[in-house]
Amino acid sequence: MTTLQEEMKRVKAKVDSLILDQILPKSSPIREVDLLYRMMRDYPSRPAKGMRPFLCVASCRAAGGPEDDAILTAACIELFQHWILVHDDIEDGSELRRGEPALHKKYGEPLALNAGDALHARTWGALLKNREKLGPDKTFAVLEEFSRMVDETTEGQHMELGWVVSKRWDLGERDYFDMCARKTSWYTVASPCRMGALVAGASPGVLTGLKEFGTSLGIAFQIQDDALNLIGDQKKYGKAKSDDILEGKRTLILLHLLSVAPQSERDKVIAIMNKGREQKSEGDVSYVLSLIEKYDAVGFARKRAAELLKLALGTLRGIEWKGDREAASLLASFARFAVEREW
Numbered sequence: 001m002t003t004l005q006e007e008m009k010r011v012k013a014k015v016d017s018l019i020l021d022q023i024l025p026k027s028s029p030i031r032e033v034d035l036l037y038r039m040m041r042d043y044p045s046r047p048a049k050g051m052r053p054f055l056c057v058a059s060c061r062a063a064g065g066p067e068d069d070a071i072l073t074a075a076c077i078e079l080f081q082h083w084i085l086v087h088d089d090i091e092d093g094s095e096l097r098r099g100e101p102a103l104h105k106k107y108g109e110p111l112a113l114n115a116g117d118a119l120h121a122r123t124w125g126a127l128l129k130n131r132e133k134l135g136p137d138k139t140f141a142v143l144e145e146f147s148r149m150v151d152e153t154t155e156g157q158h159m160e161l162g163w164v165v166s167k168r169w170d171l172g173e174r175d176y177f178d179m180c181a182r183k184t185s186w187y188t189v190a191s192p193c194r195m196g197a198l199v200a201g202a203s204p205g206v207l208t209g210l211k212e213f214g215t216s217l218g219i220a221f222q223i224q225d226d227a228l229n230l231i232g233d234q235k236k237y238g239k240a241k242s243d244d245i246l247e248g249k250r251t252l253i254l255l256h257l258l259s260v261a262p263q264s265e266r267d268k269v270i271a272i273m274n275k276g277r278e279q280k281s282e283g284d285v286s287y288v289l290s291l292i293e294k295y296d297a298v299g300f301a302r303k304r305a306a307e308l309l310k311l312a313l314g315t316l317r318g319i320e321w322k323g324d325r326e327a328a329s330l331l332a333s334f335a336r337f338a339v340e341r342e343w
Contacts, residue, residue: 002326004333011057011074012050018075019044023126039107039115040122043082046098049343051334052077055189056196058330059210064323065200072130073142073195079123080146080187084153086116091161092247093277134199141198149191156183164248167274169258173304176252181215184222189338190214193331200323209319213312213335220308221338223301226251228342230289231298242285246277252304254288257297265291309339 002010024041028034053074060070088094089102090109096102104112127146130139159179163171193210229244230253244251254273258266269291272284292298312335321328 002330004330004337007058007330008050008054008334011054012048014071015050015053015075015078016044018071019079023075023079023122035107035111036115036118039103039111040119042103042106042115043085043097044079046100048081048098050078051338052081052188052192055192055331055334056199058327058334059193059196060200061196061324061327062321062331063197063200063202063206064321065196069133070196070199072126072133073199074192076123076127076146077187077192077195079119079126080149083116083119083123084187086112086119088157091157092243094243094247138199138201142195145191145195145198149186152182152186152191156180156186159183160249163250168250169270171250171255172259173252173255176250176255177219179250180219180222184225185215185218188214188221189218202322206319206321209315213315213319216308216312216315217335217338220305220312223252223305223308224339224341226253227298227302227305230292242289245273245285245288246280248273248275248277252301253292253297256300257288257292257295260295260297261291305339309335 020041024044025037026041028037056074056077057067057070061067085097086103089097090104090112094102095105102112103115106112107115127143128139130142134142156179160183162168190211191214193214194207197206197210226244226249230242244254254269258269261269269288272280272288275284313332316328316332316335319328
């Protein structure tokens with residue numbers, strides 16, 4: 001049986017080839033446009049896990065569809081990931097992306113924003129090409145799901161950014177889960193799986209099950225991502241360590257810390273987190289990290305992630321697949337990887 005890592009690598013190679021060889025332009029005789037094309041190809045050329053394309057292809061196979069029918073949709077999901085990361089890095093003030101300087105750090109914010117917009121437009125154009133293989137009905141079903149994925153993701157992103165801008169701290173676990181369900185669950189798990197299933201012509205019951213599976217696993221995935229940002233290996237993780245503290249993000253880890261720390265420590269943490277990125281000192285970050293360790297906030301969050309993983313796997317086992325059993329088994333392996341990964 002193919003291992004999860006082998007399968008993710010195989011699908012990623014097929015998707016990358018399609019993106020770089022057919023969807024994205026390579027060069028232009030106009031100097032400025034040539035730079036735009038190079039910028040559009042920058043993030044897609046960097047090493048990445050390829051989780052979302054894998055989920056799309058695996059779900060299609062598990063639901064009884066041929067892999068080749070899902071490859072273009074999988075490539076468009078990966079393109080979506082690239083263009084939202086360009087914008088996300090600007091919104092968060094991130095320094096690194098996949099171990100290299102973020103696009104706006106290399107070229108400046110105006111050019112990076114425009115390159116992200118160009119990737120966005122190419123994504124929708126590429127999705128329309130599904131008509132040649134899938135026909136109009138499945139093509140529009142995929143487009144509708146893709147549109148919902150964009151809506152849910154931007155709503156969740158706005159929630160997270162809005163909390164920082166308005167300096168809101170009257171938040172709890174339920175608020176964090178709701179934000180993650182929108183920001184992370186739809187574009188990381190639910191929609192990639194559902195689009196693959198739509199390509200295969202899956203039943204409404206399968207689609208509902210994949211929504212529930214994706215919601216639980218997506219939140220668990222985000223919790224692990226938040227943990228890796230604080231205690232993971234930066235070389236493996238690909239972003240600057242403790243970026244979430246610098247950005248002032250309301251993670252489950254931080255919210256738990258604030259719920260158990262005495263008032264004096266809580267007030268100091270909030271004062272630090274309310275500072276702008278450039279105003280936070282190394283001492284500020286170290287103080288917050290020391291309290292996170294003191295109250296085992298990462299351990300608490302990871303227990304929640306484990307509970308959500310169990311829920312997701314239970315939902316997955318209840319889905320009645322009509323196709324490739326190995327692909328269905330790989331989806332379960334992915335769920336465990338998403339929560340237990342170290343990169």
